[in-house]
Structures are given as structure tokens and as C-alpha cells.
Amino acid sequence: MEIEELYSRFQVCGTVTTDSRHCPQGSMFIALKGETFNGNAFAAQALAQGCRYAVVDEPEYARGESYILVDDCLQVLQQLANYHRRQLKTPIIGITGTNGKTTTKELVSSVLSKKYKVLFTQGNLNNHIGVPLTLLRLNKEHEMAVVEMGANHPGEIKALVQIAEPDYGLITNVGKAHLLGFGSFEGVIKTKGELYDFLREKGNATIFIQNENSYLNAIAHGLHCVRYGQASGLFVSGKLLSCSPFLAFEWMSERNTYPVQTHLIGAYNLDNALASVAVGKYFDVAPEDICEALSTYMPQNNRSQLVDTGRNKLIVDAYNANPTSMMAALENFRQVQAPHKMVILGDMKELGEASLEEHRKIVGFLDGCRFDRVMLAGPEFKAVASAYEHFDNVDAVKEALEKSKPVGFTILIKGSNSMKLSQLPAYL
Structure with missing residues (x-):
């Protein structure tokens, strides 16, 4: 079946699903x-649950007129999304980066929604399946779209931008994450830079760039x-006011100064906030909005949330972790004013041969922080942190917390999602 004919059937359906447990009436199921x-x-x-069509790629499952047989369902999903995107021609801002891309996507979308009807990536549906599913939610009412793109291997951003074909780009930063997949920090930079590469080839494209980031400036030619950042004279300049623990900052533009008190934890979110200010100002959202x-x-x-349990105050940042974000979180937590501070850290995954060295650096940083209590979970931390409490997994941490029952602490919880530290607030 040609993409045009498949698209005409998609238009009749109005929506797609890839989950047989969630089948809106009349939708198209892609297997x-x-x-x-x-x-x-x-x-x-x-089909029994209400789908109008089922797209399959194995002949034995195509059992009637409601089935559409294709060569590769994933490829068809991506082609259909790209074709749909081209028909609507909605302006798209593509966002990627090692840290902060989901928060920045959320902030940019919140700002733009003050003036426009905006479609944006839900949660972290930012991969080869999530991006096309996001695009297929576009409709004629949407005036703009904000699409988050993630990667853990070379070439993945290139593949995603070819599906989404963004008109604008924003790379939050580049850092040491997924080194096992990228091979090196240089591999991270090259892959994230594939967003810039696409826009450069497209011509007359605009990017929003953190002015002080030397890595991004080095690949932004053409x-x-x-520009946004903390230097003066930029399109948007900003300054940190406080972070105890919520971020307060001010931004300046055309001799006017605007103070903002946020619910974001961490000074490292200043750049994410300024990025959203720059995007909003560029698209003529009123400063007050x-x-x-x-x-x-x-x-x-679990992204830098502050949780008051009644017994302790928790900074829960347990969705993801890499050396850059872990160090930033610890540096920020060191500056938080609190009488008793405690950290519970989980292993940083997918670092390959650099893993032990990167975990050792985190432990070295902890040595100078003088937190009241440090609990480390996972084999990587256990291998390099004999001076601290260390545990094989989150279940062992739970047992220790059940016995000690800490009270009156401000506690940072951070680790890779697979370490499951998000289960800990219930024990604190």
C-alpha cells in the first residue's frame, strides 16, 4: 500500500495506537x-476493542479487509508521521540535549501555550516510536509543536529529525551520558549536533543556544x-537570585528586568528557564505571560520534585542520572541551607569503561561536602565508596531506612531510573 492511501485511511481514523489495551473507537492499530x-x-x-484498522507486517495475521499488510510496521509508523507532518506544515521546535531536555520541553511548551495552541511531547516519548506518535497527534488546530528527541547511540538524532523535520532547534547541553552507546564524549556531541546538521542543511534555520556553552558554539556555525545566558547584551540575559531550594531568577531584555520565582529545584535549571524565555520572547509571548x-x-x-513527608523534606531526582547531572545536583544540594542533610545516590548506568572512574569522581566530591549521612546503592558505587554506607540495591536501602527511620533531614535522592530509587519516598 502506498503511503498516500495509508494516510487517507489514517485521516478517517484520526488517531493511531500501538497498545491493544488502549484502542480509541475507530482508531488505527499499528503492530x-x-x-x-x-x-x-x-x-x-x-480490532475487537474498537480499532477500525490493524496494520500488521506478518502475512499470517492479515485475516480480512480490516487488516493492512505492510513490510515493516515501525518503518510505516515513522513514514506516516513524517507524511502527516508535511501535510500540516506546523512550525516545529526540536529539543534535545544530555540533561534538562524534558524540563526545557515542558517550560517552553508552558510559555508558548500562553499565546498559541501547542502540541508537545508527553512525558519522555522522545525515541523512534515516541516521536512519530507525537507527530501523529498533530491536527489543524495546533499552531506550533515542541518535539523532544532523545538518543543513546550515534545516528539516532539524525533519524528522528528526518521524521520530525523541525524548523527550529534547541540543544540544552552536552554531557557524559550513555557513554556505553556513544563510545565517547565526542560521540555525544556529534550525535546531539545532528539536530544542528539537519537545520544547517535545511537553510535559513534558527537555533536557541546557551551563550556560554563552548561545545555548542563550536558546532553552531552557519x-x-x-542567544540566552548570563552574559549581558544577549537576546535574553538572566541572573540567579536564589535557590533555597526553589530557583528564583531575573531575566533582562531591552533594559527591562523581570523577576521570576519558580517551583524548580536546582540552580542548574536556570539555563532551562532562560531557554524557555528566549523561545517565548522570539515568538512574541508577552513578558508578563x-x-x-x-x-x-x-x-x-521524579524530576527535581520537593516532597515534604512530614518527617523529612525530599528532593527527588530519581528519573535519570549521569556524571554531569549528578555533579550538578550535588553542587546545588551542597548550597541548600538546611540543618541536617542526607544524600541517597544510585548507580549511573550506561557509562561503559568510564563507569568506575566517573563514580569515583562523585565519591571524591562527596568527601568535601560533609553531609550528615550518605547512602550509596548499586555495584558501581559499592566498588569505589568503602568510606560510606553502600547497598547492593534499593531493597537493601529500604531495609536500612526501616531500621534507622531518619527524621528532620533534607534528603537528595538521585540515581538512574533502573535503580528504582523513586520507591524510597514512601520509606522516608
């Missing part, structure tokens, strides 16, 4: 495969740069 499942086997169930959007945004999903 994807994973390591432990074959979506083709659920096509009949999807692009129109809208920009400030309101940032002051009312509430972080969720």
Missing part, C-alpha cells in the same frame, strides 16, 4: 515488535543563533 512481544499477535484483539508560565509550572515524574 510493533519488541524484545518480548509481537504486536501482530494482538491485532485481532485491537546557523542563526538566538512568560513570567506567569514559569512561576506556575510544577515539575513532576
